[in-house]
Amino acid sequence: KTRLPDSPVPTVSQYACQRRTTLDNPNKVLTDALEVLVENCEFNDSMGPCSGFRRAASVLKSLTTALSCLQDTAGLPCLGEESKTIIEEIIDCGSSSRVEDILSDERYQTLKLFTSVFGVGPKTAEKWYRRGLRSLEQVYSDSSLHFNRMQTAGFIYYEDISKPVTVAEARALGCIIEETASYYSSGVSISLTGGFRRGKQFGHDVDFILTVPEPGKEDGLLPAVIDTLRSQGILLYSDFQESTFDLNKLPSRRFEAMDHFQKCFLILKLRAGLVEGQQVDPGCRRDWRAVRVDLVAPPAERYAFCLLGWSGSTQFERDLRRFARLERGMLLDNHALYDKTTNTFLQAKTEEDIFAHLGLDYIEPWQRNA
Ligand code: DGT
């Protein structure tokens, strides 16, 4: 008698790069709660528990149905006791006392407010909190504080850049950047990356990768783009970072470190008339808004690594690197993939090439919302 093979039990991987995570999240109530704990850990600089809650939230985001009881979590990876307690509380009572306590905590609320300013990280926010400051008005009018250029722009354009950027606005910006870059070279290619590439309808900024086919020609690209934006009168702020990229350097082990490609963090003036479907309100005191835009210009041969690294999500990126290191003995970052067994750099023209080198099924950008 032939026996049917046991149907394999579908298992969820501990790595986000082996899961498909769309923007449909039936467990949003749970993941939002876990992300409050993540944020609170980040404010307290306690990285250990932080990654536990991050991974737990990310696993739940990959599920296609809502959890209805704690037993539904059986077999799921990355759910520690603390995360399970939170999940159970919310399923049973609708909320978690630990999360509610954090949300109503003055320090948490203040640090969240202060870090919402462009250029203000947890360290600066903490410093201001310790001085007894509690509102942005108090901070801004405190004459003993010194703000750097980024923070000053963050305060000036606070209202605009706190407002989510829409897909239509991202597209309009893409047209502006494309035209601006074409004055430098007709061969420039521009790719929308970050959250919008993952299919998000809103973002906190718009991320673009710019490349030129001629090796080395990318060096002058962003300075030229910035000059043109300035002469068009739409450059409100720019922070240009020269490339420190070295072809032979091994991929970085630290995820938090920024990559070494030439890049710039901008605030641009986006006119309402340029955005499809957006009416210019005649009663409005101005017909434009300020938007945060990031541009990065890698050498063309590193485009695939840069695209994969900037497409996110942040948790997907962390897990890709962790998977490469722990499961494959390889080092991956935004610049390169290095095989420690053979001591060689692995080349890639496309993201598919990188997934193949890692022995991973290809995950589409819209499935990387881990
Ligand atoms: P958004 O802009 O809030 O809608 O969301 P994203 O996903 O576009 O996030 P964003 O713009 O902060 O960053 C773009 C991508 O860059 C992100 O998806 C992953 C990568 N990334 C973000 N932060 C870091 C970091 O600290 N280190 C490294 N290596 N990459 C990062």
Ligand code: MG
């Ligand atoms: Mg973004």
